[in-house]
Amino acid sequence: MINQRMDAKDWALLLLLSFLWGGSFFLIDVIVLELPPLTIVTLRVGIAAIVLWTVLLIKGYEVPKSFKLWRAFFMLGLLNNVIPFSLIVWGQNHIGAGLAAIINASTPLFTVLIAGAFLVDEHMTLQKVIGVLVGLFGVGVLIGADAFAELGLNMSLTTLAQLAILGAAISYGCASVFGRRFKSLGVSPFSTAVGQVTAATIILLPMSYIVERPDQLANPSLVTGLAIVCLGVFCTALGYLLYFQILSSSGATNVVLVTFLVPVTAAFLGWLILGEQLHGRYVSGMVLIGLGLAAIDGRPWEKLRAVLR
Template sequence: MTSSINTSMGLREWLMLVTLSVLWGASFFFVGVAVAELPPLTIVTLRVGLAAITLWFIVLVMGLRPPKRLKIWVVFLVMGLLNNVIPFSLIVWGQTYIESGLASVLNATTPLFGVVVAGLLLADERATALKLVGVAIGFVGVVMMIGMPSLDITKQVSILAQIAILVAALSYALASVFGRRFKAMGLNPIIIAAGQVTGSTLILAPIAIYVDGPLELFGPAAPSLAVWASILTLAVFSTALAYVLYFKILASSGATNILLVTLLVPISAILLGLMFLNESLEWIHFAGMALIAVGLSAIDGRLWRRKNL
């Protein structure tokens, strides 16, 4: 019998979701630094490979035991493909042609796909009219914050790069539904996160070496310190730590709610820019944040039900 999901998130889940959005919001910046010197597949392979090393070290320190059943490792490989290999590769490739702001907007369509996919495939997460309205309102807020001019394809923005980010969003949605099976397996979230990024590394490493060639660690073509710092931050914080939070939220609150993080990512990106890059917020940003807050409250549902809406 499958354990039930609490589709209305509590304060603990919301705090984890906001933390996750900050970790993933920062990843767009660090990817932007890395793509200046490294090819996409190499970046993604380093990201998941170093994250795997980090997570397995934590597993050993905690005295946890890796699963031995082949079935579980097959699930890890599929989850790694859907949640890392496909979306990470497409997003990093897309960011070589489009700006990170546009990439985050397109990535924020994930809940649109997620509500539909979860509604079709999960009996306990059917897409209600209120959830659909909430996702639509939230996405409008995201577009407002980044600004419509950045979506103008006449400004030589690659259409293929935009499509790639949308396919990545769909892959994230499918992964959130597929990942629900981990709850029934009773695995520790750290084990799940470690297994997923390990599966991703096993898939990506040979492909990256074949397509991009071996990474040069020394010499004129070696990555700069700034790039290595970005890769390490991506691996340890935006991947290893982020996926521990991801699987905790997924287990307690379900596939639809975990996808709300993609609506919060642009907010965290703007706030990080305000704090560390001396950027300023305009009224349009606050208006966008307000719409996103309304959209999130509609998807969560509790406030709207209290108002009998």
């Protein structure tokens, strides 16, 4: 039975997950100095696939076999790994980890919009509409008026990078809606994670080889190599394991709280280790996105009303 109130263990796991996923933006900032985007993403999902398959086989979980299921895994891998991971890595060639993570925190806003448009049981309520509008305004503040003024053929790389991260958030939103079908297919969340990173690896291997020829690249430094391993093993494979552990014990409503924590972790690591600056509009945008997410979630306002009574 799912416990809707998180205990100390679940909070600890949630904080660890936020550190791992926030840390992924920091690690990408390190890796992009030496390796191109598709190669980074291929290594990330490939390493994660090896780790997750090892866990699946050791635990004796059933291996997904049907063609219909693997066709769905490939679509999910495209929407939840290939497209967003590639856009984020490319974007972080031009903007810092903190800003990328804050923009990416808008994912639930797009999930609500897409779900409201395509799912009959996910109607847009007034509360959700207000939350989405506040959150999208926060995204606008975050990106800045200058970026909107230069939309067109002469956009700067910084603006394109911010739009790339926004595209990743939209892709994640599409993946969340598409992923709903796996529950009706009787597929466990863990098997879904294994299937999607495996499919993503299969898609990316030929793409990265043709586009970037990684076999002709210089060998990465020890620091970059360790960062890649950490990105695949901890931020991706272990991140999925923690995510599904919290999902099974506390439910989807509680696990989404990680969205609030990831940008804080990424911004802090970027500031502490890489010396990245957090401008005022970044903080303002993050606060507005947080308020939008809180409005969509509803629980913070319910607790506030209960306290004021």
